[in-house]
Amino acid sequence: xxxPPVPAVLVGIALCVFVAISVRSMWPRIxxxxxxxxxxxxxxDRYLESVLGQDASAKLVAGLAKLPxxxxxxxxxxAVNAQSAFISALVCYLGWPREIQGISVDAADASSEVAKxxxxxxxxxxxxxxxxxxxxxxxxxxxxxxxxxMEAK
Numbered sequence: 001x002x003x004p005p006v007p008a009v010l011v012g013i014a015l016c017v018f019v020a021i022s023v024r025s026m027w028p029r030i031x032x033x034x035x036x037x038x039x040x041x042x043x044x045d046r047y048l049e050s051v052l053g054q055d056a057s058a059k060l061v062a063g064l065a066k067l068p069x070x071x072x073x074x075x076x077x078x079a080v081n082a083q084s085a086f087i088s089a090l091v092c093y094l095g096w097p098r099e100i101q102g103i104s105v106d107a108a109d110a111s112s113e114v115a116k117x118x119x120x121x122x123x124x125x126x127x128x129x130x131x132x133x134x135x136x137x138x139x140x141x142x143x144x145x146x147x148x149x150m151e152a153k
Contacts, residue, residue: 041058041061045057048087051087052145053142060094061094063141067123067149068150071122072099073091073099073123073125075092075126076105076114076125077127078105078130084129085102088128110127111133114132122150124148124149125147127147127148129144132146136148
């Protein structure tokens with residue numbers, strides 16, 4: 001009789017314990033129908049819903065498609081804020097292949113940062129958790145998200 005090596009037995013036991021615990025915690029959710037079928041933007045929607053609401057990724061992609069092509073978009077977000085950096089990264093991901101530049105600034109510096117930008121060289125400026133300058137007309141696209149669309153020239 002051939003005896004399996006001890007590590008293989010331990011791995012088998014660990015696998016059985018993992019499956020038993022997983023099934024026990026997931027079974028009520030499966031029975032209640034709390035799991036839904038994945039959508040094209042399933043993973044990004046979970047993060048963007050807090051900012052843009054339901055179907056956030058599709059709305060953002062549709063909005064970005066309406067901006068003048070061939071020009072970059074700038075996203076200004078607070079420095080030293082992990083959530084803002086993550087939302088900026090998601091916008092960059094969803095906006096591909098368009099160039100999107102995320103810039104971290106202090107809220108007090110936003111006006112001076114915007115003044116340095118050539119409005120003819122970009123399609124839009126997005127402000128996430130940064131108040132836009134009062135002299136720049138913006139549209140509120142979601143909680144904490146404002147967009148200033150530049151004139152197409």
